[in-house]
Amino acid sequence: MAKYKDLEIKVVGKAISPTKTLIKAGEYEITMDKLGGEAPSPIEYVLAALVGCINIVGHMVAKDMGFEIRNLEVEVVGIFNPAKFMGQNGDRAGFKSIKAIVKVDADVDEETLKKWLEKVEERCPVSDNLVNPTPTEVIVKKA
Numbered sequence: 612m613a614k615y616k617d618l619e620i621k622v623v624g625k626a627i628s629p630t631k632t633l634i635k636a637g638e639y640e641i642t643m644d645k646l647g648g649e650a651p652s653p654i655e656y657v658l659a660a661l662v663g664c665i666n667i668v669g670h671m672v673a674k675d676m677g678f679e680i681r682n683l684e685v686e687v688v689g690i691f692n693p694a695k696f697m698g699q700n701g702d703r704a705g706f707k708s709i710k711a712i713v714k715v716d717a718d719v720d721e722e723t724l725k726k727w728l729e730k731v732e733e734r735c736p737v738s739d740n741l742v743n744p745t746p747t748e749v750i751v752k753k754a
Contacts, residue, residue: 622634622635622636622641623635624643627642630644630645630648631643631644631645631648631649631650632644632653641656643656654689654691654705654706657689657706657741658687658688658689658709659687660737661685661687661709661711661735661737661738661741662685662687662711663737664735664736664737664738665683665685665711665713665731665735665738666683666685668731668734668735669683669713669715669727669731670683672727672730672731672734673717673727675730676723676726676727676730678717678718678719678723679717679718680715680716680717681716681717682714682715682716683713683714683715683716684713684714685711685712685713686711686712686714687710687711688709688710688712689706689708689709689710690706690707690708690709691705691706691707692707709741713728713731715727
């Protein structure tokens, strides 16, 4: 079995305006804005990251299990109360819940799809980071 080393993944962002941010991720640029702004918001990107991860890992797991996915669609809905974010009393600033609905077109039975989804959830880094606490440190430096 192959041994893997820890990877450092880095993104860097710069404020374009009080609500808009330009982020560099490798060779790519991502623009974020507030909810309803000129680009997806950071919390929409969290949901989008889960969609992308389920797609990638879903296809990998299907290949490992010996079947092919003809079509895969993922809808993710997050319930968010902006009270804490807006400086008011609220239980938390993040999502209260997140639900993913995965539609799969493949020549396998429901039981195989249930086992497939368990493995996808087990191997999806984004899902893992949403479900489990990850040590996070935010440091301020004077520019």
